[in-house]
Amino acid sequence: MKNPTPLIEDNFTAAVRLYSELLSATAGAGKIPRTFENGKLVFVDYKDWTSGFFPGALWLIYEHTREPRWKKAALDYTNRVAPAAKLTDTHDLGFMLYCSHGHALRFTRNRAHRDILLEGAKNLANRFNPAARTIRSWDHYADRWRHPVIIDNLMNLEFLLWAAREVNEPRYREIAIGHAHQTLANHFRQDGSCYHVVGYDPESGAPVIKETFQGYANESSWARGQGWALYGYTMLYRETRNPLYLKQAHASARFIRTHPRLPSDKIPLWDFDAPAAPEPPRDASAAAVIASGLIELADYSEPDTAQRYRELAWRQLVSLSSPGYRAAPGENGGFILKHSTGNFNKNSEVDTPLNYADYYFLEALLRLKARAQNAKPSPAG
Template identity: 50%
Template structure:
C-alpha cells in the first residue's frame, strides 16, 4: 500500500512538471522577471503616494478605494521597505531607494520591540536586505539589537520562543509562523553576534519539528505549551478552517522555515522535513491546477474557496531555495513547479493593473477568515515573497 502511495505521489509531481514545461505561448522567464520588476517600480510609487510617511501599508479596501495602514509595531511593517529594496536592487531607481530609506527610518526604533515573535519579519526582511545591499554598520547594529530583543521571548523550560503573550485562550502559544523569525537569529550568530541566538533558533526548530506536525507532515497552526514544564497543552488554529485542517500559509511558513534552517545548519533532518512538507503541498488533491492554494487545504467550501496568493508566493520562493539543496531530478521538478506558481501570480488573474489595487502588486490573498480580516485582498507580504521569488529565479536559475 505504501509503495502505491509513493508511486501515485511521484506520478502527480511528475505531471506538474510536464504541465509546467509544456505550456505554450509563454514568454521567457527573463522577460517575465524584467516586466514584473518594471511594473513593480511604477506600481510601488503609486502605493507610496497612498501611504502617509509615518505609517506602513497593510492592505487595500476596494469599497472605499483606500489603502489601510498600520503603525510600525504591526508584524508586517518590514515588508514594505523590504519590497522597495528588492525593486531597487533590480531597477536601481533612486526614487525607490529614497522611499525605502524613509520607511526604514520610521521602522528602526522597533529593534527594541519585544511584544511578540515577529522581529524577524519586521527587521530582517527590511534591514537585513538593506545591509545585504549596502553593508552599512548602522544597519547591522539594528539587526543585532533586534535579535537580542527577540531572544527575550525564549522560554528555556519549554525550549521554544513564545509567539504571543498569554491570554484567555492560550497560556503559551507558539505558531508555525515563528519558524520564519529564526532567520534573524541564525544570521546574527553567523555574522559576529552571540552564538546563543542560533542555539535558540535550533532548539525552537527542533521543538517545532517534534510537536507541530501531523503524520502526513501538515502542520498545526498553534501549539499551546505549559511554559514552565514544556508540556504540550493543546493544538489548535487561529487562522485556519479548523484545528485539524491544514491552513495553507501555515504550510508555506513551515516549508520556507525548514529550508532556511537547513541553509544555516546543514542538519539533514531539516532538509528532510522541508522535502516532506513540499510533498504534502504539491501532491495534495485540493491543490488547484494553477498551484495557487485555497486559503486552507481543508476549507469546507472547496472548490469555491478563496485562494491565497501569499501562500503561493512563499511557496515559490521556498521551493527555489529547496531546489538548491536537492538532487538533479528534484531540483528540476521544484524549479519547474515554482516557475508555474510565479507565472500564475504574474497573470491577469492575480496581478493588478498599473494604478489599481491601491498600488499593491498582487490581488487575492487571505489574512484570516475566522477573524473576518483581510479577506480576498492584497497583502504586503504577498508582494514581498513574490519579488523575492523573482530575484531567486533570476540569480540562481536564469541562463545567462
C-alpha cells in the same frame, strides 16, 4: 523550465509602475501601507508584524533596478520601522527588522542598521523559554495559551542565526536550533502538514494543545502555514545543514505539491481543507511564500525532485503574473498581487492585497533571476 527573463522583467516593470502609484498615494501618511481594503489603503506603524515587508519590497525593487529613487524610498520606509528594535512583546522581529534593516545593511553597510538589528535580536532571544525550548509567539490570548508557538515563528530564526554569526553569540544559535527542533517534534502530522499553534506548559515544557487557529479547523491545513513550514525548514537547512530539517522541507513540499485540492493554477485555497462550497478564497500570499521556498529547496534536491519543485514554482509565478492575480495600474491600491487571504476566520483581509504577498513574490522572482544567471547550459535548455 522556459527562459525566465521575460517573466522577471515584465513583473518588475509592473512592480515599478504600481509601487510608484502606491508611494504617491502614501505621501504624507507617515506610516507603512499594509493592504487595500474596502476601497481604502490601510496603514500600520512600526509595531505591526507586517511593518518590514513594504520597505523590504522597495529594497527588492532597488536590487533589480539599481535606480537611486528606490533606494531613497526604501531607506525612508526602513527608518520608520527602526523603533521596533526596542519591542519586547513580539516574536515577529525577524519579519519587521530583517526584511527592512537587513536589506538596508546589505546595500548600505551603514552600521546604524546593524545596531538596530542586534538590539532586536537580543529582544527576540529574550522571549525564549528554556523549559519549552521555544521562543514565545503571542502575548495575547493568555486565557487560551500560556506559551503559544506558531509555525510562522520559524521565519524569525534566520534573523537570530544571522545575529549569532555577526556577534559570535552561540546562545542565539542554540535558541534558534532549540526552537527548530521543538517545532519539528510537535507541529507536524504524519502527512507532512502542520498545525498553526502549539501551546506549551511554560513550567514543564510539555506541549498541551495543538490547534490551527487561523485555519478552517484544528486538524485542517492552513495554506500559508504550510508555506511557512516549507520555507522555514529550507532556510534552516541552508543555515545548519541538518538533514532532519531538509527532510521536513521535502515533506512539506510533497504535501503541497501532491495535494488533490491544489487548484490547477497552483494558487492554494486559503486552507487546503476549506469546504468546497461556496468556493473558498485563494491565498496569493501563500503561493508567493511557497514559490520562493521551492526555488531554494530545489538547490538541495536530487535532479528529478528539483525539477518538480522548479516546475511548481514556475507555474505559481506564471499564475501570479497573470491578469487574474497581478494588478493593473489604477487598481488594488498600487499593490502588486490581488487575492490574498489574511485571516479568514475574522473576516479580515479576505481577497485583498497584502504587503507580505508582494514581498515574497518579488523575492521569488529575484531568486529565479539569480539561478538563471548562474545556470550552466543543459540539453533541456
